[in-house]
Amino acid sequence: MAVGRTPMQPGLLSSTAGFCEGRLAPNSIYAVLHRECRALFPDEMFADLFAEDGRRSVPPMIVAVVMVLQRLEGLSDREAVERFAFDVRWKYAAGGLDFDHPGFVHTVLVDMRARLAASGRPGRIFERTVEVAAQAGLVGRRRVLDSAPIYDAVATQDTITLVRSAIRNLLRAADHVLRAQLRAVLLSQDTYTSTAKPAIDWTDAAEREALIDTRARDGYALLTVLDGRVLGQEADQAARLLATVLGQDLEQDEDVFKIARKVARDRVISTVDPEARHGHKTVNRAFDGYKGHVAEDPDSEIVTATAVTAGNVGDAEPAAELLADVLHPAAPAAPAAPAEQAEQAEQAEVYGDAAYGTGPLLAELAQADVKVMVKVQAANAPGGRFSKDAFAISLEAGQVTCPNRVTVAIRPHHDGGGQARFGAACAACPLSAQCTTARDGRVISIGPHEEHLAQGRARSADPVWLAAYRATRPKVERKIAHLMRRRHGGRRARVRGRAKVGADFSLLAAAANIARLGVLGIMSTASGNWTIAAG
Structure with a gap:
């Protein structure tokens, strides 16, 4: 497909420009795109995404304008192309196109995003x-x-849904020969074709535990079959995801697989979107x-x-x-x-x-x-005790002095930090109750960037x-x-x-950014540069 070209001469009587000018604020995003869209997003800016010959694409400048307005207004692809077809402001923003300028199907937006993602500059519009x-x-x-x-x-999935979904993904990714070998080692009666949870009495703890154990054994059996095999990219990713899901949520107790009583640090929360995570x-x-x-x-x-x-x-x-x-x-x-x-x-x-x-x-x-x-x-300490800031830390001398004026050396660590241990000095210290409850005395940890952190706390x-x-x-x-x-x-x-x-x-x-540039009065110059309108 070759790059399309935006029409340069809209119709004298059919252009949307005459209708919109005077009705839209000159600093609105529609007005700034109308004035500057050809300088902002010229068709040549996207030429590397298309072949040199072939059927002409929808002009990339028009698609870029639609993508920008779509994101600003929070529309789906279908809503965006419908808005372009029937909202005069969108055609005005795309250079003052004619009222009857043809629209395009929503897959044009899908295709443009895919072309941008595969290019060397996927974020070129921003x-x-x-x-x-x-x-x-x-x-x-x-x-x-x-x-x-x-x-x-996507929806966050619980453990049993994660395991079953990961197994189903692996079976789907395998070719028909490997799929038959994998199904042959499944121990449960689960076909893994349905996304619905198995029909059990979920109020019965024994049935829940049996369900988890059997599905975990199915998962590990599949991984055993794949051990040492060279897989295609899709099957390899599915196998790795299954191994991750099994390892993060399950533990073996007396030869029975159970849900681990802890949350993995980097826990996968959905097999539909494996890169999403719990956050705070x-x-x-x-x-x-x-x-x-x-x-x-x-x-x-x-x-x-x-x-x-x-x-x-x-x-x-x-x-x-x-x-x-x-x-x-x-x-x-x-x-x-x-x-x-x-x-x-x-x-x-x-x-x-x-x-x-x-x-x-x-x-x-x-x-x-x-x-x-x-x-x-x-810096803070539990119980309102002395924080680290109450101690005089001298990195040059390699020592720390406590509020009771006891000085100890910093024992360096390999990462550039260290520790200052006051040990027995705390036992006879009259301020110990305000400092620590540790049997071995107060310990001040020194990070490798302690100097910058101390300066930052003082600034703050x-x-x-x-x-x-x-x-x-x-x-x-x-x-x-x-x-x-x-x-x-x-x-x-x-x-x-x-x-x-x-x-x-x-x-x-x-x-x-474009909406903000409109408010600031952005305008292109004859020399191809950009400036802000006076006043």
């Missing part, structure tokens, strides 16, 4: 919005980080699915980077990826103008809540000479620092609210798998 904002001088050296839960698009946004707020992470320029409120991780991944883990442009700025291709040189010389700043106040991230920011505006959780208690933090940090929360305001496609994922959820999330951020 990247284009950041590029335009940067050319217009809207992307500076300050960043604010935050994350939000994205609920998965706060101690009391749990969710199942993924986390969407953003970096935002707080001055222009443009999202500069996005990432999606499993729900159980810490907020700080993808931070370096989100901050790549400030941690490792690209060298300019040509000598910069004086204003650009001044901007490049400006020290970068990174804001984040206490979830980002981890030693490795603080150390990386300090190494890159970034001004750290990241909160660090205050400074009123001047806190005032600057509170004036800037909440801006990203408003942006998260913009991204998550729709339940379907915002707070809840529309697709399955981390890669697809990540692509969908970046497209949502692209739509939010």
Whole structure:
């Protein structure tokens, strides 16, 4: 299929432009796309996704506009193509197309997403919005980080459903010869063709335990058959998933398989979406699915980077990826103008809540000479006893002094940290009741990034620092609210798998960026650059 071309000359009397102009606000997303869609998403931008000859595709610029509006309004594929066919604003946004411009089927959107995913630049639509904002001088050296839960698009499964579903997936993935061999070793009477739970008396503990034991034995019997075999990709993935499900939830007690009385750290919660995980946004707020992470320029409120991780991944883990442009700025291709040189010389700043106040991230920011505006959780101790901050830690001297002025050496660990053990000194200490109840005395653990954490705790208690933090940090929360305001496609994922959820999330951020650029008055120039309209 060859790349299609967007019509450049809409009909004089049939164009949607004359109808919409004056009826839509000039800073609305429809108006900004109408004015700038050909410069934002030219057909040539997607030429590498198509062959040089063949049947012409729907013009990629039109598809890109539809994808952006679809994500902004939280529509399904079918709803989006229907909106394009009958909502005059969508045709106006796609360059002022004619009222009778033909629509297209929803599979065009499916095909475009697949082509983008298989390309070398799957996030090009989002990247284009950041590029335009940067050319217009809207992307500076300050960043604010935050994350939000994205609920998965599948139901969380219990143990017996997980095991049966994993076995069913393996039988489905095997070829007919291997499938016959696998079915021959099944010990239960379960055919594994139905998704319904087996018909037993679920109030009878003995029947439940027998069900779990027999299905676990079926699973292990299948894995025994596959041991040492070279499998195709689909069958291999299904076998690995079965092994994971059996190992995470079950334990053997007196030759009987039972549900383990613990929760595996990285537990698979669904065989339909094996990458989704249990997550916690706060101690009391749990969710199942993924986390969407953003970096935002707080001055222009443009999202500069996005990432999606499993729900159980810490907020700080993808931070370096989100901050790549400030941690490792690209060298300019040509000598910069004086204003650009001044901007490049400006020290970068990174804001984040206490979830980002981890030693490795603080150390990386300090190494890159970034001004750290990241909160660090205050040290605490159980029962209101002396926290670590009550001890004078001297990393240069390699020693720690307690509130009773007893000094001990830090015993180094191989990871760069260490421990300071006060031992017998605590037995005769008059402050011991305020310090520890341990029989062997107080132990102060020193992390490999203790210096950065101590500096962060001191900063977080400074009123001047806190005032600057509170004036800037909440801006990203408003942006998260913009991204998550729709339940379907915002707070809840529309697709399955981390890669697809990540692509969908970046497209949502692209739509939010274009809406913001419209408010800021973005406009292209005759020279092909971008600027902000005066006034």
